[in-house]
Amino acid sequence: MTDSVIIGLTGPTGAGKSTVAGLMKELGCAVIDCDRTAKRVLVECRPCVEELKEEFGADIVGGDGQVDRGLLARRAFATPAKALRLNQITHPWILKELRMEIDAFRAQGFAFIIVDAPLLFESGADAFCDRILAVTAPQPIRLERIIRRDKIDKELALSRIHAQQQDVYYTGQSDAWLSGDTDPNELRQQAASILERWRK
Template sequence: MNKLVIGLTGPTGAGKSTVAGAFEKAGCKIIDADLVARTAVTDEKCLADLKAAFGNDIEKNGTLNRRLLAQRAFSSEKGAAKLNAITHPVIMNEVKKRIAQFQASGAKAILLDAALLFESGADSLCNTTVAVTAPVEIRLNRIMSRDGISKELAEARIGAQKENSYYNERARYRLDGTMNRDNIQAAVNQLLEQIIGDYS
């Protein structure tokens, strides 16, 4: 039987990475769409398209200035949509490859950790989906301390994404991103068993 593929999503700062780590501890193989995206933007055609859309100065001496790209792309919904249109096809291909590789492993399930799971259509690669959400104030503080950016920039990032309700309405299962690590691990262990039970 093919391995169960679980899509994990949620807005920035909601605690998705912590939840993904808990799924890994519970015995899942993880595909991090952000890490896949980092490789995707080094693809020659992808990089050329990004420079055409966001300016040649986002690359210097063969190195992509990710902060500058993020600043320009996430300053508006239009910019974020442009970035996604360029990078998603490359990311999707790589994700499909990794799912195929992990299908042969002894993992309990495969977890696809993707902020834009629904927007990119990557949920079509999954058997089911989990959303992690948290109140905006908590997310704002987390983003500022995690990325070392101003409140204005953090607010712009949050503004370029969907609201909690978008994720909660679309995902089959939901997790509260405000729990502490121990509680998150316990909740994830329980949820994973429930998902495996629902889909076996």
């Protein structure tokens, strides 16, 4: 099993984190998308789903046996306390799955494993990481991207931005940071430079 460098990749929504993750993959890194991991937990982890049903109502699971993620989100984000409960229930299961994904990529011999996680610090996933890389971008650019990506209006996009931490929350806890509004070629060069610096 190789001595991989685990890099936590985080930042606010719309900053360009997915673009950086894509560049890292092109540069030969393994990439774990924690959003995808979380979705898989809601499908495959029955104990987690049972806990969610107890907390948010049995009807969050439809007749097809699948979690109605829209209904769950509406109930979970109705209050900060409910959102906290969602995280308390799901994060331990997500972290368990994440650990298995990291071990699988490490066994394959990847020098770098990227953990792409918007809630890297909040979930505790940063504990798995050797280095942290933050991606930020000016709010007007993030706003435009969120509206285009999620096909929502400006008001809803702004509410998502305001629900997240300020840039300093991410950069202050990171070993390096990239600006997501950088020219793609320059961004790739910067990412490659960071990897070279962090290579074991």
